[in-house]
Amino acid sequence: MSIYIDERTRVCVQGITGRDGSFHTGAMIEYGTHVVSGVTPGKGGQTRGGVPVFNTVHEAVSETGANATIVFVPAKFAADAAIEAAESGVELVVVITEGVPTLDAMRLYQRTKQLGVRLLGPNCPGLISPGKAKLGIMPGAIHTRGKVGVVSRSGTLTYEVVDSLRRGGIGQSTVIGIGGDPIIGTTFIDTLEAFEKDEGTTAVVLIGEIGGTDEEQAAKFIKEHMSKPVVGFIAGRTAPPGRRMGHAGAIIAGGKGTAEDKIEALSDAGVPVADRPSEIPGLLRATLGR
């Protein structure tokens, strides 16, 4: 089992003819994902790597039965492209694009919420259910099939953690990067809730970072609603206050959002927090009683 995507997911790639879109379409297909269609306005009728290209998501969905899209469209048009997807009847929209204006992300969030469509991102690495499907830009080869769910605000740090899990012989049910922007669709809590329900997941790794209070809210949710063990990691213990660490959301402001606060909240919820990514497999084994 896994969450949000599996071997039945039928994927449409928006921005399939672009540099990133075409490269990652190839990588997703190679991983075994069912990429059934692509969209680039004005390039309908062409094919890319054997995948038919359409002008609109509506056409792509009705012609190929896609039920999820992944968006590689440039930042200026990404929110509109994602809204088009949400209005076309897909269940999941994953926005990889970095640099989407915040007001556009707000509009996108409201529209997907209204339509009941799951939004992941923007500015996220996507998600992967190892051995089943990959809707994202993560290197597929480091992932192994298993029963640990991973959720993270970061991209490459997630790969680092997954690589540690692989070295430690721990496979994953689904690995999901929710993104580092101030306005994102799927949150820690949504994901924790899904992992709690998923029969194929026995434990969860939560990877947070400084800024905001999402980790504190996640800790509260874990304390009140989760029976499965969770192991945490927080990036940015050494980050100085008031300086934005790359991600728009990664800033300690007004004394809020420090790594200490988050670690304390998680510890209080019974979540052991690793000092280093390489300690995560050991903590997982300990919590699972192996």
Added chain:
Amino acid sequence: MKIHEYQARTILRGRGVPVPRFEVVTDPAEARRVAEEIGGMVVVKAQVHVGGRGKAGGVKLANTPEEAEQHARNILGMDIKGLTVHKVMVAHAVDIEREYYVGIVVDRATKGPVFMVSSEGGVDIESVAAETPEKIFKLPIDPVQGLTVSQAAQLAAHLDDRVEVVGQVAPVVTKLYNAFVASDASLAEINPLVVSPDGKVWAVDAKMNIDDNALFRHPEIAAMRDSADESDELRKAREMGLSFVKLDGNVGCVVNGAGLAMTTMDLIKFYGGEPANFLDIGGSSSPEKVMTAFDIITSDPNVRVILLNIFGGITRCDDVAEGLIEALEARPLSLPLVVRLTGTNETRARQILAEHGMESAQTMDEVVEKAVAMARGQA
């Protein structure tokens, strides 16, 4: 992007918010001329991108044009929290009866703009929020629907109970919201919003931060960028699309991804070292980016060793390795370099490095330990 108070005032004035007359000047004689034109009492304010200007002596009242000139002379060139004052604003000083706070920020929790108003204006709103949070009234706004007339009235009524004042504050609130949306701001605030003894409402200070991701649709705001406040390193980094923050340690870091970059810093500290910087080279890995990153880091005299930590996902390790070799051949490094390249196309990357007598560490722990030891050995 931060813009100056005078620029935010210009935007708000353009939207019809009542702003006391002002002009920005760069020399004392000009300040005197403006004070003469405005007449009466004026305030001379340093225009720099930091808070606490008043406490630092960067805000002064002047009764006469001569006094305004004198204040401008003192403030221009002044250092406020490490920033030099190059411009001052001379503005009509409004008589103050009451001071309010009105602001809008992007709220992660409600996924939309949230209004904050407080009858405790004129002071640092963060300390009000920390000490007496009940004095701040918050109202989330639906970004699709926008601010409604009744919400504007509700916010205004929270600040004052006089009908004629509420009647002036509500439109200011609406205009501030419109400016926030039209400028793609991430923060817009008026602190204080003043009621003068004659019952008039004035925006006496204004602050706006603009969403960097939206600057492409606001060339007029993008042009407001004041690079005088930006160090050479920061400007270079910004122009190359690198995200850089200078720190005080001696281990320079070049990493792809913000979360991994922070974790690299944390690990340096864990192994007993001190990071010299945060630097995220982002998704693409052109030789120019790597070269610029090295330039920025080597310009810091404290740095003893450079650590390159790349986990390839969208970034391909062989591209990074080739970029690295190209960068080093174009401009050999004066400092030792330790490398860890892993992920997409890792094998090919290791081959490329080996062909040039370099190697890559296997894990992040290994490369960080090595860098910290080298920084110590040579410190």
